[in-house]
Structure formats: C-alpha cells, structure tokens
Amino acid sequence: xxxxxxxxxxxxxxxxxxxxxxxxxxxxxxxxxxxxxxxxxxxxxxxxxxxxxxxxxxxxxxxxxxxxxxxxxxxxxxxxxxxxxxxxxxxxxxxxxxxxxxxxxxxxxxxxxxxxxxxxxxxxxxxxxxxxxxxxxxxxxxxxxxxxxxxxxxxxxxxxxxxxxxxxxxxxxxxxxxxxxxxxxxxxxxxxxxxxxxxxxxxxxxxxxxxxxxxxxxxxxxxxxxxxxxxxxxxxxxxxxxxxxxxxxxxxxxxxxxxxxxxxxxxxxxxxxxxxxxxxxxxxxxxxxxxxxxxxxxxxxxxxxxxxxxxxxxxxxxxxxxxxxxxxxxxxxxxxxxxxxxxxxxxxxxxxxxxxxxxxxxxxxxxxxxxxxxxxxxxxxxxxxxxxxxxxxxxxxxxxxxxxxxxxxxxxxxxxxxxxxxxxxxxxxxxxxxxxxxxxxxxxxxxxxxxxxxxxxxxxxxxxxxxxxxxxxxxxxxxxxxxxx
Amino acid sequence: xxxxxxxxxxxxxxxxxxxxxxxxxxxxxxxxxxxxxxxxxxxxxxxxxxxxxxxxxxxxxxxxxxxxxxxxxxxxxxxxxxxxxxxxxxxxxxxxxxxxxxxxxxxxxxxxxxxxxxxx
Numbered sequence: 001x002x003x004x005x006x007x008x009x010x011x012x013x014x015x016x017x018x019x020x021x022x023x024x025x026x027x028x029x030x031x032x033x034x035x036x037x038x039x040x041x042x043x044x045x046x047x048x049x050x051x052x053x054x055x056x057x058x059x060x061x062x063x064x065x066x067x068x069x070x071x072x073x074x075x076x077x078x079x080x081x082x083x084x085x086x087x088x089x090x091x092x093x094x095x096x097x098x099x100x101x102x103x104x105x106x107x108x109x110x111x112x113x114x115x116x117x118x119x120x121x122x123x124x125x126x127x128x129x130x131x132x133x134x135x136x137x138x139x140x141x142x143x144x145x146x147x148x149x150x151x152x153x154x155x156x157x158x159x160x161x162x163x164x165x166x167x168x169x170x171x172x173x174x175x176x177x178x179x180x181x182x183x184x185x186x187x188x189x190x191x192x193x194x195x196x197x198x199x200x201x202x203x204x205x206x207x208x209x210x211x212x213x214x215x216x217x218x219x220x221x222x223x224x225x226x227x228x229x230x231x232x233x234x235x236x237x238x239x240x241x242x243x244x245x246x247x248x249x250x251x252x253x254x255x256x257x258x259x260x261x262x263x264x265x266x267x268x269x270x271x272x273x274x275x276x277x278x279x280x281x282x283x284x285x286x287x288x289x290x291x292x293x294x295x296x297x298x299x300x301x302x303x304x305x306x307x308x309x310x311x312x313x314x315x316x317x318x319x320x321x322x323x324x325x326x327x328x329x330x331x332x333x334x335x336x337x338x339x340x341x342x343x344x345x346x347x348x349x350x351x352x353x354x355x356x357x358x359x360x361x362x363x364x365x366x367x368x369x370x371x372x373x374x375x376x377x378x379x380x381x382x383x384x385x386x387x388x389x390x391x392x393x394x395x396x397x398x399x400x401x402x403x404x405x406x407x408x409x410x411x412x413x414x415x416x417x418x419x420x421x422x423x424x425x426x427x428x429x430x431x432x433x434x435x436x437x438x439x440x441x442x443x444x445x446x447x448x449x450x451x452x453x454x455x456x457x458x459x460x461x462x463x464x465x466x467x468x469x470x471x472x473x474x475x476x477x478x479x480x481x482x483x484x485x
Numbered sequence: 486x487x488x489x490x491x492x493x494x495x496x497x498x499x500x501x502x503x504x505x506x507x508x509x510x511x512x513x514x515x516x517x518x519x520x521x522x523x524x525x526x527x528x529x530x531x532x533x534x535x536x537x538x539x540x541x542x543x544x545x546x547x548x549x550x551x552x553x554x555x556x557x558x559x560x561x562x563x564x565x566x567x568x569x570x571x572x573x574x575x576x577x578x579x580x581x582x583x584x585x586x587x588x589x590x591x592x593x594x595x596x597x598x599x600x601x602x603x604x605x
Contacts, residue, residue, distance in 0.1 A: 300523045341503040356500040370526035
C-alpha cells in the first residue's frame with residue numbers, strides 16, 4: 001500500500017505533522033500515471049502533467065496538504081495549458097486561475113495534471129477528445145464515461161485519490177459510475193464557475209470525484225463557497241460535509257421514482273439497485289415509492305437547452321481573440337469560418353448546429369420555448385417530492401455499465417440516452433451523487449442519490465451509509481510498476 | 486422532422502461553420518433523427534414558469550419583479566443578497582489598471598511584455 005491508499009484527510013494530517021514528505025504522494029501519482037500509459041492500450045487519462053510537486057510553492061498545511069489532485073482540462077489552471085480537449089484551444093494558457101483550483105492550492109493540494117475530457121464537455125464517453133479517447137481502467141476496451149472520463153479514470157486507477165470534474169448533464173456522475181468511484185455534482189451556485197470554461201452556463205457545475213464518499217466530501221468542502229467573481233455563486237454557509245458522512249440514515253426517507261426503473265433497464269443494474277435499496281432499508285431508512293412524471297421530457301429538453309447555450313458560449317472561438325487560427329483565409333468572415341471548422345470536432349459542430357437551429361426564427365417557440373417549459377416542469381416534480389417529506393431520491397446512475405469504445409459514437413441520440421437518469425438534476429439545479437453499488441460482470445455500477453437544493457450533507461450521509469453497507473467495489477487490476485491507491 | 490441540406494447550410498452560415506458536402510449530409514441526417522425525438526416536447530402544456538433550476542430566492546441574481554417567483558419587491562425582513570453589480574467595477578474586474586479594464590491585446594498591436602494574451 002502506498003501513500004495514496006488511505007483517505008485524504010488522514011494523509012494530509014500526516015503531511016501536516018511532518019511524518020510524510022509534502023511531495024511524496026505527488027511523485028507516486030506521476031509514477032503510477034506512467035505505468036498506466038505502458039502497453040498497447042494506454043489509459044490516456046491526462047492531457048498535461050504538472051511540474052514536479054517540489055516546484056509548486058504552496059502552503060504545506062490545510063485539509064489537502066500534499067494531496068495530489070487532478071483537474072479536468074476545462075478549469076483554467078496556472079502553470080498548465082487549458083484545452084477543453086479541443087484542437088481550437090491547443091496550447092492555450094490562461095492568464096488567470098479558476099476559483100476552485102485556487103482553493104485547492106490554498107488547501108495545500110498539489111495539482112499533478114489536467115485530465116482528458118470530451119471536447120468542451122460534450123459527450124458521455126470521453127471519445128470526443130482531440131487528444132484521443134480515455135480508456136476505462138477496469139476494462140481497457142470500454143469507455144470510462146464522460147465527459148469527465150479522464151478524472152474518473154485517474155481516480156479509479158489509483159493515480160490520484162481525488163479529482164475535479166464538471167457536470168452539465170451528468171458528466172461527473174456517469175463516469176464515476178462507469179469507473180467505480182464516487183462523484184458529486186453540487187447544487188447550482190454552491191461552487192464557483194469562475195474559470196470553468198462555459199458550455200451551458202445555466203447547467204454547468206464544478207464537481208468532485210473521490211475513491212470514497214469521505215474523500216469526495218473533503219474535496220467538495222474545500223472548493224465550495226461564495227465567490228464574488230461568479231454572479232451565480234450563492235452566499236450561504238457551507239455545512240461540514242465530511243462530518244455528514246458519519247451520520248446514520250435511520251429515519252431518512254428515501255424516494256424511489258418509478259420513472260427511473262424502466263423495463264429497458266439493464267437487468268444486472270436493476271438487481272444491484274434493488275440490493276442497494278434493501279441495504280438502505282436495513283440501515284434504518286424508510287423507502288417510499290414516488291413519481292417524477294415529467295422525467296420523459298428531460299432528455300429532449302436538455303438536448304435543446306444545452307446546445308442552445310453552447311452555440312452562444314462557443315461563438316467566442318473565432319480564431320481572432322484566442323485559440324487556433326486558420327492561416328489561409330482571405331477575409332475576416334472566412335477566417336472565422338475556417339478557424340472554427342478546423343478547430344471544432346464533429347460532436348461540438350453538431351451541438352452548435354442543433355442549438356443555432358433551436359434558437360433560429362421560426363423554431364424558437366417550438367423547441368427552445370417548449371424545452372424551457374419542460375425544464376420548469378421537471379424542477380416542479382423535484383420541489384413537490386422534497387416538500388412531501390422525501391429526503392433523498394435513489395436511482396441507478398446510468399441504465400447500463402460501461403459500454404465498448406466505438407459502440408455509440410456514430411449514433412448520437414443513443415449516446416445522449418446515457419444521460420437519461422442524470423440530466424434531471426442539472427435541469428432542476430439540485431445536488432446529486434453517484435456511489436458504487438456493485439459489479440456487473442467485472443464492470444462497476446453506480447447508484448445515484450439526489451436531494452433538495454443545498455442538501456449535499458444529506459446526500460453524503462446516505463452515500464456513506466451505502467458504502468458502509470455494500471463495501472467498495474475495490475480497484476481495477478494494476479499494471480506492473482504502478483502504485484496502488 | 487426532416488432537416489434538409491440547404492437548412493443545414495443556412496444554420497452553419499449563422500454559426501460561422503463551414504461544412505464539406507459529406508459533412509453537411511451527415512449533419513442533416515443526424516439532426517433529423519435527433520429532432521424526431523424532440524417532438525415529445527409538444528405535449529408540454531405551456532404555463533408561466535421559471536426557466537432556471539437556480540433557487541430563485543437565495544441567489545445573488547434574483548431580479549426584483551421577476552414573475553417567476555411571484556414578482557414585486559422582497560418581503561419585509563426577507564434576507565436579500567447584494568447585487569454584485571452594486572460593487573465598484575474595480576472589485577469585479579479580473580484585471581483593472583488606472584480606472585480601466587485591462588483586456589487582451591489585439592493581434593499586431595505592440596504591448597508591454599508580460600501582458601495577458603486573452604482567455605476564454
């Protein structure tokens with residue numbers, strides 16, 4: 001067992017006391033990363049690796065003292081390029097740093113690298129990256145999920161104990177589920193989006209991934225809190241999230257929404273979800289059947305609203321202000337067109353076109369207007385359910401375990417359905433979490449918990465109880481020469 | 486719902502994207518297929534509703550008179566957060582010098598070494 005193996009709170013305490021050298025865990029992380037890149041099927045979890053820990057002059061105290069952390073490549077980070085997995089931002093270095101990353105450093109963390117992702121966070125498999133796909137450490141011919149697939153794979157592989165991701169429609173929770181780690185998307189407004197490259201601004205949130213519920217809670221606690229640089233950041237106290245993992249679930253009301261257990265659900269996923277529900281009941285929670293009737297509108301609404309916002313947010317990449325620039329243009333208009341066409345990948349172009357179409361004259365009311373109505377209806381479903389006394393909702397995170405590389409990449413709508421259980425939390429702005437609930441033929445399966453706005457503590461309480469009752473799913477086979485975690 | 490190649494070209498021009506012939510055909514096929522699944526949104530009954538998942542009463546972005554949360558001024562005693570735009574611009578700006586915003590240098594324009602070259 002190496003230094004990365006224990007919980008981050010315990011290891012940070014060892015660093016603070018001087019029993020563990022500050023840069024030792026980061027050195028192990030880089031060594032492990034190198035081992036996972038050996039052979040015919042490299043993990044490819046990182047786009048950029050950081051300067052050695054000893055060259056990062058940062059505080060050596062704090063709740064993450066000496067803890068190696070990986071950061072998704074859509075959070076601008078000092079000393080690293082930020083590409084969003086796109087050719088259009090290849091080599092781009094930001095003159096400022098994201099608030100979430102700044103808070104990590106202030107807490108003593110060592111940033112070891114920027115993780116691979118679907119281009120501009122548009123995807124559910126991390127196959128849409130200009131830097132090649134990331135592989136699932138549990139099965140190298142499977143996807144790690146997306147779009148935070150690099151972060152989830154890095155944590156699952158034991159390279160780092162915790163990582164930051166972003167979640168616009170499930171991009172932290174779905175890869176956490178596929179890779180057998182914990183992933184939490186907080187309430188919209190809980191974590192600053194300052195320095196998070198915008199995809200769909202009304203849905204984007206920075207999220208935390210960890211090997212255990214407590215580790216994810218510790219990371220989330222560090223990055224949470226009001227930031228005047230983000231107008232959507234909310235000024236309210238952050239409750240002690242790591243401590244919430246110690247509460248029991250006795251008396252907690254767990255809602256089981258029937259719309260999330262359709263007949264087409266993978267039978268093994270269904271059985272594991274049922275087992276998790278019995279575990280919660282056994283630990284003292286009360287199970288209650290509930291209905292969220294507008295769930296069926298969530299995917300269509302999401303795939304109108306998110307592309308519409310993306311078409312606006314990505315208009316800034318024109319080859320003039322920053323990013324890749326076409327060298328052969330003979331006019332300004334052509335410079336814009338060629339720079340964007342060469343720089344963006346297929347899925348990004350598809351979503352820009354979809355969003356532009358939905359916002360264009362003649363289609364706005366039929367698509368964008370209706371999608372916003374659907375979003376409000378989904379949010380009302382959640383409000384009513386929590387008002388009626390449900391503390392948390394439990395669902396599978398994804399309808400299937402990790403699928404094969406290439407299996408869905410040419411069928412966009414089938415790929416979009418990977419998010420069918422996760423987009424609702426983004427539409428409603430509520431916090432949601434994925435926690436491992438078992439293995440299906442050697443592949444991890446996640447269970448999703450959702451709670452009312454600002455109740456991340458309740459989510460973590462329920463998730464910690466599940467973890468205690470079911471145990472962890474363990475670790476994927478470690479390549480020779482890699483450290484373990 | 487069928488999206489034609491001509492429509493795709495019109496939308497691509499609006500989005501400042503240039504599509505090759507094969508790419509335009511593929512996009513038209515994909516968009517038609519995706520939009521087919523969106524027709525279900527027609528079942529949603531229109532009603533006055535808020536359009537964001539953001540908790541309206543607690544954010545700093547709440548607008549007075551917003552119809553989505555009842556409208557009007559906040560109730561007496563209600564806790565309201567200061568509007569970020571009420572603060573001096575110098576406290577909001579990522580970079581501010583001598584009463585001016587510092588912005589990325591334009592290509593070809595000489596600048597001081599160490600100035601930022603822009604950000605997304």
